[in-house]
Amino acid sequence: MQRSDRLFDIIQIMRDGALHTAGDLAKHLDVSERTIWRDMATLRASGVPVEGERGVGYTITAPITLPPMNLTMGELEALHLAVAILGEATDPDLSTSAQSLAAKIDAVLPENAGPPGTGWGFAVYPFADAAAGFKHMPLLRDAVREKKLIRMNYLDLDDTTSTRLIRPLQLEYWGRVWTMTAWCALRHGFQVFRVDRIEALIDTGATFTDEAGQSLQDYLAQVDEIKAKKRL
Structure with missing residues (x-):
């Protein structure tokens, strides 16, 4: 077991708030008590609120969590990108560690962070697909916010x-890719596009106003109607 994994495991064991002796931790993790002493010093130096001493035991005095509700979607996207890059690394240790990190983060994300079952770190699409769409995000975000008419x-x-x-x-954001819901003049209806499959975007300089049957609220109502029919 790599040291970083062991430190994570120690934190998970001690999150119960109970007193844990170095001997018990060493036995559980199959290392020496001296190793546990060094690990506790490392955790303290890293800011983890560990209290205790050799011969007595150790406890964590405050909860240690990754607070997902404090992450914006932009921050989550950046975190995902970093993990995805490492997941594609040729170094097998880095790749394995990145996949492990993705699983740990996925475990503490709230259930409504994305579509059920997709995960986010290593889900469906390869990293190259996810990265392809990032360059379009600034214009698309602006277009949604300012109601800009876009040629694509x-x-x-x-x-x-x-x-x-x-x-x-x-x-x-669907774990590995972004999608865009839009009213498409070519299809005369709502379409959901994968952002990574957009080849070019042009800001026409024109804006649009919501019209009956073409707004986001109309699209969401249409989705709810389809779901209701499926439940019948």
Whole structure:
């Protein structure tokens, strides 16, 4: 076991707030008591609120958690990107550690952080796909906020490129990729596009106003109606 993994395991064991002796921890982790002493010194130096001493035992005096509700979607995206890059590393130790980190973060994220079951660190799409869409995010965010009419070259799932005039309505983060919900003039209806399949975006300089049947609220109502029919 690598030391970083052992330190994490020590924290998980001690989160119960009980007193744990170095002997018990050493036996549980299959290391020497001297190793546990050094690990406790490292945790203290890292700011973990560990109290106790050799021969008596150790306890954590405050909860140690990753508070996911304090992370913005932008911060979560940045964290995901860093983990995804390491997950693609050729160094097997780095790759394994990144996947382990993703699982640990996934375990403490709130259930409503994303679609059920997708995970976020190593879900469906390869990293190259996720990275491809990042360059479009600034313009898309601005377009959703300012109701900008956008012209887009989009690579369809059959690998043909089409040019669309769209009204961006919503951006959603689905673990490994972003999607954009928009009203598409070409299809005369709502479409959900994968941002990583956008080849080019052009700000037309024009804006749009919500119209009956073409707003985000109309799209959400349409989704709710489909869900209701499926439950029947």
